[in-house]
Amino acid sequence: MKHFMIKYEFRNGTTEAWHQEIGRFIKAIDSDPELKGRLSYRVLKNRDHGxxxxxxxxxxxxxxxxxxxxxxxxxxxxxxRKVAAGGEVTVTPIEMIDQTT
Structure with missing residues (x-):
């Protein structure tokens, strides 16, 4: 299993439109027979910042x-890239150490 973290600051557009875009992306993954069940994707946001x-x-x-x-x-x-509006979008490979069951 390979893990990645993508980080950026939301700077352009409305959060509602962006959250809809995220939902479409996740639905597309779940609808793809070659990806479903073989790819986990979560999106989180800092509650106090963008x-x-x-x-x-x-x-x-x-x-x-x-x-x-x-x-x-x-x-x-x-x-x-557009919602980051010229800001940096960082993709970092991460390693799982342990997790709950």
Whole structure:
């Protein structure tokens, strides 16, 4: 399992429109038979600021490549850059140490 954290500050547009875009992206993942159940994607937001954190976990490299090949992924990536409005969008590979059951 590979894990990634995407971080940025929301700077452009409305949060309502952005949250709808996030929902469409997650629905697209869940509707894709090659990705469903092999990719976990969560979006979190700092309650007090416009900082967002996306946590993605993929079963293997093939799932990551499949996701990256999808038009909905390319659109979502571009939209993420737009809402960050020139700010930095950071993708960091992260390692799972432990978790609850």
């Amino acid at each position: 900082h967002y954190f996306h946590l993605a976990s993929v079963a293997d490299d093939a799932v990551q490549k499949t996701l990256q090949s999808r038009d909905f992924f390319k659109h979502y990536t571009e939209m993420t």
